[in-house]
Amino acid sequence: MMRCYLLALLIGVTPVPAFAGDAQPMIADPVLEARVMSLSSELRCLVCQGQSLAESHADFATDMRSKIQGLMRDGMSDEQVVDFLVARYGDFIRFRPPLKLTTALLWLGPLLLLVIAAGLLVISFRRRRRRAAAAPLSDVERRRLEALLADGAEDGKA
Amino acid sequence: MMNARFFVPLLIFAVLVVFLYVGLGLKPSEVPSPLIGKTAPAFALPAVHHPEQTIAREDMLGQVWLLNVWASWCVTCRQEHPLLVRLARENIVPIYGLNYKDTRADAIEWLNALGNPYITSLFDEAGQVGIDFGVYGVPETFVIDKRGVIRYKQIGALTDSALREKILPLVRELNS
Numbered sequence: 001m002m003r004c005y006l007l008a009l010l011i012g013v014t015p016v017p018a019f020a021g022d023a024q025p026m027i028a029d030p031v032l033e034a035r036v037m038s039l040s041s042e043l044r045c046l047v048c049q050g051q052s053l054a055e056s057h058a059d060f061a062t063d064m065r066s067k068i069q070g071l072m073r074d075g076m077s078d079e080q081v082v083d084f085l086v087a088r089y090g091d092f093i094r095f096r097p098p099l100k101l102t103t104a105l106l107w108l109g110p111l112l113l114l115v116i117a118a119g120l121l122v123i124s125f126r127r128r129r130r131r132a133a134a135a136p137l138s139d140v141e142r143r144r145l146e147a148l149l150a151d152g153a154e155d156g157k158a
Numbered sequence: 159m160m161n162a163r164f165f166v167p168l169l170i171f172a173v174l175v176v177f178l179y180v181g182l183g184l185k186p187s188e189v190p191s192p193l194i195g196k197t198a199p200a201f202a203l204p205a206v207h208h209p210e211q212t213i214a215r216e217d218m219l220g221q222v223w224l225l226n227v228w229a230s231w232c233v234t235c236r237q238e239h240p241l242l243v244r245l246a247r248e249n250i251v252p253i254y255g256l257n258y259k260d261t262r263a264d265a266i267e268w269l270n271a272l273g274n275p276y277i278t279s280l281f282d283e284a285g286q287v288g289i290d291f292g293v294y295g296v297p298e299t300f301v302i303d304k305r306g307v308i309r310y311k312q313i314g315a316l317t318d319s320a321l322r323e324k325i326l327p328l329v330r331e332l333n334s
Contacts (some may be wrong), residue, residue, distance in 0.1 A: 046189055046294040060294050067289060088199075088292040090192040 036069045039078050043085065044093050052095065191292050191311045198225075198300070198308050199290035203280040206257050206265050213254075213280055215306060222332045224253045224325070225300040226276070226316075227288060229260045230268040232296045238315035239272050245321065246275035251329045255279030258288045258296055301325055303332045 040053035040061075047060040054065075064085075071081045082094065091097045099107050137145065193199070202214040226242060228235040246253055255276035257265045262281060269279070282288055291300065301310040310328055312320055 049186060063285060063289075087192060088290060089294065090189055090292070092189045 032069060032072060035072060035078070036065055039081060040065055040068060042095055043082070044095055046089060046093060187295070188313045189294070191308075193292055193308050194311060196308060198302050198306050199287070201280070201282075201287040201290065203256075203282055203287060206255070206262060206269075206279040206281045209262070209281070211278075213278060218254070218302065219306050220304050222251060222301070222303055222329050224251055224329075225256055225291075225302060226253055227256045227258050227291070227293050227296050227298045227300075228279075229258045229296050230264040231260065232258075234315045235297045236272070238297055238317075239275070241316050241318065241321070242275040243273040250326065252277050256287065256291070256293075257281050258293060259283065259285040299325070301328055301332070 037054050041055070043053045043064070045051045045053050045056035045058055045061045045064075047058045048056050051058075051061070053061045053068075055061075068081055068085075071084060076084065085093050091100075091103070097103045097106065105112075198215055200215050202212050205211045205213060228239075242253060245251070253275050255278070257279045259282070261283075265279065265281070269276075280287070285293075291298075295313055297315055299312040299316055300308050303309050309332065310324065312325065316325075
């Protein structure tokens with residue numbers, strides 16, 4: 001593992017002459033790039049909804065990333081950028097929507113289901129225990145049991 | 159007691175069916191816009207045909223109007239276009255276009271070929287106004303009232319039924 005890092009580092013620091021006409025990275029500033037990518041991985045691409053803005057290659061995602069980059073360059077904080085986008089596209093653009101009245105079920109739903117399931121389990125256990133305790137053998141059953149046990153004992157001897 | 163228990167799976171199944179049925183009718187691609195009920199974002203854009211003429215949000219106040227976001231590269235726009243042309247001919251509501259991330263030459267050529275239903279098309283080359291309007295899938299159509307408040311947003315192509323059942327009744331109501 002360590003060796004991998006060293007190798008990567010070595011490759012990273014090896015000077016490579018930049019040739020004119022080479023494809024330029026989209027953002028020259030790696031710190032800004034990292035900020036854009038980490039924030040956009042929290043935001044949904046509205047066109048391809050399973051993907052984040054960071055993952056998607058859709059035009060929409062590319063536009064949004066450059067928009068986010070522009071806003072950050074203008075000095076907006078991450079929260080301000082998110083607020084800017086939420087004001088235009090709604091909470092849906094966030095993968096982690098804020099806890100509000102309309103999203104309460106979304107956040108608390110799993111907990112609610114867990115509580116309901118646990119409750120049902122407890123009820124079912126109690127009922128089962130009560131039934132087991134409340135059902136003693138009838139006379140007929142006891143006689144049959146004794147006969148069976150006696151049979152078994154004889155078999156054992158034989 | 160015993161009989162009731164047999165119906166529990168059936169009941170769960172029935173609930174599931176209801177949820178799935180409702181789910182079939184939902185369109186996850188249509189994200190509700192937070193802008194509905196709010197004042198339309200400010201804009202000041204040149205017209206597609208007249209670069210020297212600037213149209214701003216304030217110029218639109220006092221009328222109920224449709225803002226149709228379109229582009230020459232947008233295939234679905236081509237599909238909805240005849241409907242817009244027909245609607246424009248009926249003179250019920252003024253239709254303005256927002257030409258989104260297009261080139262002027264392509265836009266004008268498109269309008270010449272397919273007909274121009276717009277009173278004016280605003281030229282949003284960088285897509286900045288589009289972002290302010292929360293546009294993410296062209297075409298989109300907004301109904302904006304006399305005070306400049308967005309009342310409705312159609313995502314995707316306009317359809318006959320959307321016009322008849324939602325947009326035109328809303329326009330009538332806002333105009334009265």
